[in-house]
């Protein structure tokens with residue numbers, strides 16, 4: 001791994017694929033233990049979480065389902081953005097054990113707006129699994145139940161995370177170099 005450039009920005013390696021693999025295997029065995037016999041439903045939030053969801057799902061040794069939802073947060077010029085759903089949920093959550101899969105929880109805005117919609121359907125339980133979390137950026141009361149890594153409040157790239165749509169295909173996670 002080495003320095004990479006994307007558009008006008010410079011990025012340096014931060015988490016190797018081995019580090020990601022070790023944490024995802026740990027999360028997979030923890031979830032497999034906690035949800036044994038519960039036939040949980042995982043909901044992965046697109047786009048960012050597709051790689052994490054795919055790798056984590058392969059580590060699950062229990063009977064379980066996965067579905068996908070696409071959420072987009074419009075930040076615009078004001079800090080009060082809104083989260084819109086551009087691919088909807090096609091599963092019924094009533095009485096199901098549900099786990100949300102997120103690539104990264106930053107301010108928590110996305111989950112804070114999305115969770116009440118899910119709770120409306122009265123799932124048996126609702127938990128959050130996130131690969132990454134920026135504790136310093138958290139501005140909404142979101143509790144992460146299964147976490148890979150706490151990370152500094154800096155822009156990250158790779159392993160599903162993008163910069164203007166690019167960089168999702170990188171196998172490692174990079175962090176921005178401010179110059």
Ligand code: IMP
Nearest residue numbers: 048105106107108109110155156161162
């Ligand atoms: P939140 O609503 O502020 O918690 O942010 C949620 C979404 O913003 C995440 O699911 C990511 O898609 C995106 N995001 C947050 N931080 C980063 C980052 O450092 N790099 C790339 N995308 C990010």
Ligand code: MG
Nearest residue numbers: 046048049103
């Ligand atoms: Mg995301």
